[in-house]
Amino acid sequence: MNTKNFAMYGVFAALTAVAPSALANTTYASLIAVNTDGNVYVEELDTTVGSSSVLGPTTVSPGGVTTLVADMNNDGMSDVVCWNDSSVYVYFGQVSSSGSALFGAANELSSGSFYGTKANLIGDVNGDGYPDLVAWNPSTVYVELGNGTSDFGSPVEWSTDTFYGSVANTVNDINGDGYADLVAWNGSTTYVETSTGCAPVFPFTTCNGFNTSAQWLNQSFSGTEANLEPRYVPSCYDNTNNAEGLLAWNSSSVYTTDANSSNSGFVTPQELSSGAFYGTQANIVLDVNQDRIADLVAVNDSTVYVELGQCSDGNFSMSGSTEWVTDQAFYGSVGTFGGLTVR
Numbered sequence: 001m002n003t004k005n006f007a008m009y010g011v012f013a014a015l016t017a018v019a020p021s022a023l024a025n026t027t028y029a030s031l032i033a034v035n036t037d038g039n040v041y042v043e044e045l046d047t048t049v050g051s052s053s054v055l056g057p058t059t060v061s062p063g064g065v066t067t068l069v070a071d072m073n074n075d076g077m078s079d080v081v082c083w084n085d086s087s088v089y090v091y092f093g094q095v096s097s098s099g100s101a102l103f104g105a106a107n108e109l110s111s112g113s114f115y116g117t118k119a120n121l122i123g124d125v126n127g128d129g130y131p132d133l134v135a136w137n138p139s140t141v142y143v144e145l146g147n148g149t150s151d152f153g154s155p156v157e158w159s160t161d162t163f164y165g166s167v168a169n170t171v172n173d174i175n176g177d178g179y180a181d182l183v184a185w186n187g188s189t190t191y192v193e194t195s196t197g198c199a200p201v202f203p204f205t206t207c208n209g210f211n212t213s214a215q216w217l218n219q220s221f222s223g224t225e226a227n228l229e230p231r232y233v234p235s236c237y238d239n240t241n242n243a244e245g246l247l248a249w250n251s252s253s254v255y256t257t258d259a260n261s262s263n264s265g266f267v268t269p270q271e272l273s274s275g276a277f278y279g280t281q282a283n284i285v286l287d288v289n290q291d292r293i294a295d296l297v298a299v300n301d302s303t304v305y306v307e308l309g310q311c312s313d314g315n316f317s318m319s320g321s322t323e324w325v326t327d328q329a330f331y332g333s334v335g336t337f338g339g340l341t342v343r
């Protein structure tokens with residue numbers, strides 16, 4: 001998982017190498033607040049405790065089905081994805097300077113009926129580097145493969161199994177093969193459908209899309225505050241696999257689990273953080289201080305608390321809770337998301 005994080009920083013390095021003018025730009029770990037009136041604000045977090053900068057608004061049309069934040073075109077800046085039942089729009093993040101918009105004009109990624117009744121998610125299921133749209137129904141999962149910029153084409157059925165979780169449904173690369181997988185969270189069991197990376201052609205003669213489901217964890221694992229499958233879970237640099245893990249956030253504990261060494265199940269969950277620590281508005285995994293170690297961010301109405309991930313002699317721990325932003329009302333009525341912005 002940290003390999004991907006290193007790769008992310010590698011991309012920034014490459015960009016600055018070929019575009020000297022970009023040296024003036026700074027990347028921020030940011031909170032992105034989307035409101036029902038369409039106004040999107042960005043709060044750029046300082047890498048050390050202190051004041052933060054609130055920018056915006058830029059106006060979008062929030063999705064009738066869901067609104068998400070992801071980097072759809074792989075330029076290192078988060079984009080806002082607004083998902084409706086018959087259209088999906090992206091507003092690409094752009095380098096902002098004083099007076100310029102944080103996000104560009106609406107760009108239609110998908111047209112026609114396309115959404116799931118269980119979950120609507122973004123993940124790179126075919127491993128080409130471009131995030132894809134995943135519409136999850138109780139007994140079908142449809143995918144529109146991303147190309148970064150324009151119309152994603154028609155939805156393709158990647159799974160025809162009855163498969164979903166009663167607590168949460170997420171998509172990320174669980175077994176570290178580069179293809180994002182489906183994870184169904186039930187609270188006392190967790191099941192996975194791994195991706196083959198191959199888009200099936202009806203009637204599934206070419207490949208399976210997602211493999212049939214397998215139980216990966218047979219014990220209680222879910223959070224009352226958030227059930228996340230972050231791009232990377234807090235860990236030290238010497239992770240031996242690239243798989244991404246699960247994070248269950250409760251009001252007074254945060255647990256994580258990760259794929260076992262054979263990538264066939266989850267290891268016994270470990271407690272990352274104990275004691276009361278959660279946000280009433282959002283609970284986010286983000287690298288706030290940009291040391292390539294994931295941190296926990298708890299967003300309240302007017303405060304932001306952070307627990308920094310830290311490594312010592314290969315052992316991982318969380319710092320205590322720190323009030324990172326004080327007396328700054330910042331959250332979105334549609335949602336508050338973590339991301340990267342560039343200014």
Ligand SMILES: [Ca+2]
Nearest residue numbers: 071073075077
């Ligand atoms: Ca982007």
Ligand SMILES: [Ca+2]
Nearest residue numbers: 124128130132
């Ligand atoms: Ca893809």
Ligand SMILES: [Ca+2]
Nearest residue numbers: 173175177179
């Ligand atoms: Ca995978």
Ligand SMILES: [Ca+2]
Nearest residue numbers: 287289291293
């Ligand atoms: Ca960090």
